[in-house]
Amino acid sequence: MFERTITIAVPKGRIYEELEPILRRIDIQPEADFFNESSRALQFATNHPSISFIRVRSFDVATFVAFGAAQLGIVGSDVLDEFDYPDLYAPLDLGIGKCRLSVAEPADLASHDDPKRWSHIRVATKYPKLTQDYFAKRGVQAECIKLNGAMELAPKLGLSERIVDLVSSGNTLKANGLVEVEVLMQVSSRLIVNRTALKTQSDTLSPLIAKFEEAVHALAA
Secondary structure (H helix, E strand, O other), X not given: OOOOOEEEEEEOOOOXXXXXXXXXXXXXXXXXXXXXXXXXXXEEEEOOOOEEEEEEOHHHHHXXXXXXXXXXXXXXXXXXXXXXXXXXXXXXXXXXXXXXXXXXXXXXXXXXXXXXXXXXXXXXXXXXXXXXXXXXXXXXXXXXXXXXXOOOHHHHOOOOOEEEEEEOOOHHHHHOOEEEEEEEEEEXXXXXXXXXXXXXXXXXXXXXXXXHHHHHHHHHO
């Protein structure tokens, strides 16, 4: 079916359950361990000898695809907007991995805080570019402290009063005494492709992208 080698990068995390129906519809079946979050394997074969998956950190998916180590990838729109790689093309919203990028702060601060009155905020976040761009449009100066994890500890330990992070159910915030007070953007997972690969392997990649699109539309119907 696919004559040229294709590597698809996917993020570690909770995406697999939502991704499985799409892969089933396009007849790509990764080996069983792919859907096992506890597996330490990083590369996975499929029922097509020319297609494999790699599993990396969400921020690294964009890097692998942008630099041609993978031809396709699945990544959140938050990552695309944070890095803005020119070599990436995002032709399809997969409609999965939905969440939001939000500001959160301690509940006792939120009880009397008014985000409309902010002029300067200090936040811990993995998304300094998105955060600064968002608040600059509001005339708010955002001082960003870059963290790659354990964001919820920052207010507790005095690193910052607020955080900007992805929120889904809000349970992690609640467990750490934090309250969501403002939404920067809605996030969903996108299919991305390396622009050079799309030109040089269009005979292989274009039909596969079309299959992803057909699957997403069929599942949404």
